[in-house]
Amino acid sequence: MEREGITAMKSHEKKPVNPAKSIDSLQGLFQILKKSKDFITLSPPFNSLSIRISYFRTLVDANILHQDVLSYLSGRSFSSLQDVQAVLSFGTSKVTEQVEVIQKSVLNGYILIQLNESDSSCLLIDISKIEGRDITKPEIEFNILAPKLAFVEKLDTNLNLLRRKLLTPYLRVEQLEVGYLSNTAVAVVYIEGIANDQNVKEIIKRVSSIETDHVFDSSYLVRTIVDNPNSMFQQFISTERPDRVAAILAEGKIALLVDGSPFVITLPTTLIEFFSTAEDYSIPWIVASFFRALRVFSVLFSVLTTPLYVAIITYHYELIPKELLETLVVSRSKIPFPPVIEALVLEVVIELLREAGARLPTKVGLTVGIVGGIVIGQAAVEASLTSNVLIIIIALSALASFTTPIYSMGNTIRVIRFPFIFAAQLLGLLGIVIASAFLLTHLLRTKSLGRPYLSPFYPTRLSDWKDSIIRMPLISMNRRPLAASAKQPIRFNSEKAKKNRTSPRSDFDD
């Protein structure tokens, strides 16, 4: 016994299991699968043949197995797998000998039927059961006047949501697999004839060249294939809204759906796209333009106000007129720190509250965090640790950073504030300008799928400006944005659209 144990151990040592290697025989596959407790192999006693059914108990739908498979098999005899296939009328069934296909199918919830234990060919039937939550409202990218559907973790459900939005035969879905452990399904979705072929090819090339063991989220996957992984700025948009993805696909861009992730990635993108919402297109263009401009302004405000405060109070108080300076000086008169310490402390407090709010279970946490911030802030002022004016500035700039519709961009904006504060402390206004120049250079160097990130500003594409900081009327957007470099640049016939418009006439027009 002992010796056997040792030899078994030795043989185990000799043949280390390597999950990265593919299995080449059916026998070998069975040997590995059998070690798991939830892998079941049945040899039903109801007929004379030695038919064998194998599956993962945890991956298949037991009801379908009993009602639609086992009950049809009982009391019959089969001479070939094709006979079995004919009896069991499932849409997705196949007879194959390829071990790779068998492995993949079994792991995806297929049952495997063999006529003999030693047979190498087997019948695979899909009776998989995928658990997941139901479709819910979008929570991160909340819009008031827009569809209320969000993606979920199931790839098929997400594709269903997307196809429902774009009922065209040209909507192409290419499926790839990533990760040798997770074998995650990744769908590259685009509209054939509109999306730029070069972009599609590039993205498929990049996704299929990913070297990793597992993928748990779409943003995780895309992190490994972005143009510049060291950039703080996201070079892709991750959204949970099917309407947004559909609109982006119609522009000629490409979407990446990853199984198990409720966020869909769209590429290529530009900086300005992060400040648009689906809602912008459903409200009057003047109002929409106002909100767009407000969001862009809020970014500048959020990044620049605290550094400006530090720079002006530290170096250039002459900039402030006497009357205004008085307010500032009075509010700072009892504070023992230099402005930069004061600002940094408050900024860190706000970041702490935000982070704590984000980790709290509900969205209420966020509100609690902000309210807590104001309470703490008030106490800090009364204890003369910070000035009133700075509290207002920092609270406002935090508020401004929450206006960006895409969550990750808000994070970036909050982080880049800190280098600006340090620069302001070092060189005052000049430091802020130099930090801005660094930021500008970084944005100029950043590319999304090889396309410039600062488009339509640089390189200048005047025709794209009508959907950037402002949003012009929809009728003027008869061309797809040049940033997407769509194959078919014309979206609709503007002449026809103008002619068809029913505008009320008055005596003035006659």
Next chain:
Amino acid sequence: MKKVPIEYQISPYMVFFLVNSMQIGVGLLGFERISAKLAGNDAWISTLLSGLSINVMIWMIYKILNQGKGNIVAIHHDVFGKWIGGAFSLIFLFYLLVTGATILRTYIEVVQVWMFSIMPTWILVGIFLILCYYIVSGGFRVVAGICFFGVLLPSTLAFTFFFPLQFADFRNLFPIMQHSFKEIIKGMQGNLFSYFGFETLLVYYTFIKNPKKSQKFAHYGALVTTAVYTYLMILSLVFFSEKQLASAIWAYLSMSKIIQFSFIERFEYILISFWAFVILPNVVLTLWGVSRGMRETFGMKQKYILPILILFIFILTILLDDRNKVNLISTWVGKSGFIIVYIYLPVLWLIQSLQIKFRRQT
């Protein structure tokens, strides 16, 4: 000559921004004094004439480049052969490099005089050069992007041009043409240096898509500069009296001191800080141009040349530690710029044209 791949090239309209951003630099802050000293209240005529003569030179540069096979390095190689041509290229590139260093040093001087009087030069220069390295290592498109924003962002400050008008005395301008033609021509000396910088066109020409189409944009860029300079010259003439102007080293900055809002005073601080955006294109485009030119002369990679150039500028700017030395080198750069643009380039054009004609005949 290998052709520049299209993904590194820029659209022809960008030449407007490249030319304009290279011309408008630190000169704008204080070119007025010397012009006014030489040509009095007719200095604006010499400013205008300089601008127009610059346009003629741009026209000539395009003539040279359009009939050559590449940029100045390739043309030198073609016209003078490997050794002499290479030497000429190096002289030209050295001139560009020193220009860049001078511009940077002058700007740092402004910062030191007006904002941070005890800040050591090497810190300011060091920070600037790190930024420049980051920009130039991004490639020509990034450099051009900085030039683009270096025109666009500071142009929001154009409103400062109109504030001094409330104290303007237009009688200062009259009588027009009371100075002799010779004096007016002499006055051009005072402002020509401020117009220079466009000659980097000789290097980045091959990086323009359809370079022949870009000529009109180069002219527009130079014309905008001419308009701005002439306007500023008139503005300083009507704002200052002749004696005041003679002592105003940074005339434009002195004028901007009067700008006041209910929430901001001392506007020159903002102006000087923002001026970094105006200076950056000057420095990065020269750095890029010199490194590119050296790359083509020596066949070395720009990656290895750039740090050497940056170190050179760093040391040079530290050596220029007082006003007199800065003045000296500015004058030197201005003179060599004058020789290169107004004397050497026409000669080059002549030799090149003759050579092409001669080759065609044989």
